[in-house]
Amino acid sequence: MDFAPHTARDVETMLATIGVSSVDDLFNVIPAALRVDGLTIPNGHAEAEVLREMAALAALNKSADDLVCFMGAGAYDHHVPSMVWAVLSRGELATSYTPYQPELSQGVLQTLFEYQTMICELTGLDISNAGLYDGGSGLAEAVNLAVGATKRSRVVVAGAVNPLYAGVLATQGAGLSLDIQATGWGSDGRARDVDAEGAAAVVVQQPNLFGVLEDIPKLAEIAHAAGARLIVHQDLTALGVLEAPGALGADVVVSEGQPFGNHLNFGGPYAGVIACRTADVRRLPGRLVGETVDRNGKRAFVLTLQAREQHIRREKATSNICTNQTLNTLAVAVALAWFGPQGLRELGEQCIARAHYTRDRLVEHAGAEALFQETPIFKEFAVRLPADPAAVCEYATSEGFLAGVPLSRLMPNADLDDALLVAVTEKRSREEIDAFVHVIARACKEVA
């Protein structure tokens, strides 16, 4: 099947208008030696056949619908309100292009403007852009901003920043020859020995990979004393209960927007979030929506400060980003509007309560030892298990649980071979948690 509407008669009419005798003639410009006749893949199938084939592939997977999800490390099983994709699936939004023609794009532009406002409110910073790819590349963009602003190339990664994010930073940093140094963490799980001397930026994750809360004010002090930007990779779901990072000294906040309105999607599409202070606005990467008026004085929204962007500034642009993740960014906005201030607060309180309950139970009933127990956590935590975490997870799968992420998978050489990272969202009921703890306890005995 294909989606071209051409009848044989249409083709004839069109060829006559062009003045050629066949469609092949239109490809004569391709040198003969380069021409191929078709593709070496199977021919097409009917819609019903494709849906059947894809459903069969989907059935080979076990999803978070089949298994109760305690897995996090950057992707979380929060509730996605039903209305989010009900409205975002509308073709006027989903099948539109980047809003370069504002007269035809007020829907996307206004929603992005609302999104930017919400991100400013959450982060306590002045300006949010209209979205990036994801939390990892967002971090690399934030570092580029700091490098440009300070004309320095040293970057300090403070404490346990998710290696998946730090990995993207390292890959992209190679292009700009950045000198990236990681500080490691102390016995409390927090960043230690942070030396910001000569650094463009200090990068910290809040909560960090282990789920513990970093001392942001202290890191801000260290960074600012050395003239470096403090970049905080912040979990937005915590910002109903945690102070806005901007109010604690963060200069740039980046985030993974997935937890608001975006499904797990096997890792993407998600939504990269970035916000900064007014002083850095001209170094901000990506799209930015501004409010203005039209010729009749009516409120209108447009893409603005485009002189930062690749289509105007080319090699001098602040970033190369063009197509980003707009629809996922809109999902963040719609979900945040659904939660509202009270919902955001309750979301945070539930995460904290359920995470603490789960950790306490695991320690009490499963022989687990809490890592960094004295340091505050939000919705994720690490425990040492009396058995191999990967084997425990495998056992738990057969009992219907996605038990978490063995930390050695993310940090192979950090003496974390017996550690499991567990995430507990507002969706995990006491019944699920109790059953989970029971299964982990049994697994530790069975696989030990």
Added chain:
Amino acid sequence: MLNTDDEKLVFELSRPGRRAFSMPTLDVPAAPKEAIPKQLSRKKPPMLPEVAERDLVRHYTRLSQRNYGIDLGFYPLGSCSMKYNPKLAEDVAAMPGFRRLHPLQPESQIQGALRLLVELEQALCAVTGMEAVTFQPAAGAHGELTGLLIMRAFHEHNNDQRKRVIIPDSAHGTNPASVRLAGYEVSEVASDRRGLVDLDALEKLIGPDVAGLMITNPNTLGLFEENIERIAKMIHSVGGLLYYDGANLNAIVGRCRPGDMGFDIVHMNLHKTFATPHGGGGPGAGPLSVSARLAPFLPSPRPAFDASSGRYVWAEGDGRSIGRVHSFHGNFGILARASSYVRALGADGLRHVSDYAVLNANYLSAKLTDAYELAFPDSQPMHEFVLTARKQKARGARAMDVAKRIIDYGFHPPTVYFPLVVDEAMMVEPTETESIETLDAFSDAMHTVDREIDENPHALHEAPLTAPVSRPDEARAARDLRARWHPNHHADAHQASLQGPEDKPSI
């Protein structure tokens, strides 16, 4: 066509105490207050809207009605490939077995997802003539940067320090921006009279410090670079690599392959050639395919089939990988859509993509050129063509005026002021999914607008007259930056000053 009634901001709909959310009953003990240190506790709640769910659904539904999408009508944005996005792909992406997968699940639980990726890799290699794919890049520009970092890693692996990447002056802005982010300098090669790479100019730029050349083929003027084999030889002769920007791959699918042209690195925009929806500016997907000698440098891990175990696995590579460029595996939801599209169309259907894309562009070009000049009349366009509104400008209407007036006839305008090398450029890409009736109607509207330049110039200068807003004051937006709402903000009611020529490229 669109809703012209103003829609308040969601914050202006807010009423204290109203709510949309619901939260599970807290069935575990609440955490003690001191669970969060006082210093880190939120002092003042963020100003989020307080609205009912019904308010939200109406709000976004109304906003959607103030937005134009392919599902509403013709969207001939040059270089953007705004073709119909099949709905079956949406059903596939929403299957819980895909949509509800966590990216870090062990291989045993994701056999279907890995198989989907491995089979999509095979299809993309068949289309491009390359050997191996990474799915991590989230968009075309992300693919560019990834490809250039691979180029850099390859040269460094060979202890070969190189400085420059050559790109045509007609290139998309992401090309030079990506080159710089990869740590290279940009060398621009001029286009010749026919809109193709000027071989003499290229010859002068070639040298041992050239890391590679980045080019789109058909190029950004919609023209096939017929000397591509020679260009490849020139670049390869100094040890450089050839990068194919897949923005225009939809013109040649099933007709020829970048690999046969001599390309080493190819990115694809699945949201163009493979019909996944643009989403108002993403999500897209920019998978990158490379020749065998560059495969070890691809981001890792990569999906693979392990014949010995008969299982699909994540393969880590041998340590030469540049590392990851995405937090996880790329935009899987988009890859699942593209995979559905490839299965639905197959070899026969994909051939129609290029056939009818090129047929439509040439037909529309033939219909329009009595009123509008082709920028490169000596070259036959492929899937898109570039007009210049020079003649219209002389009569008092700029490309932007024509574009804005077309809105009043129910169409999205073509791309204007891109490529930069064409004066008063209007770039038209009809795509293969449009019918002859649509193309005729668009042609009629373009001719009407052309006549209006003389008969009713006011309509062009004031256009659009029927859209949700008239032309916004863009200079004011930049000068008096308002990038967020404040409770005491009110849009000024006074007449905005008319702005000078708006000649920014719009892609």
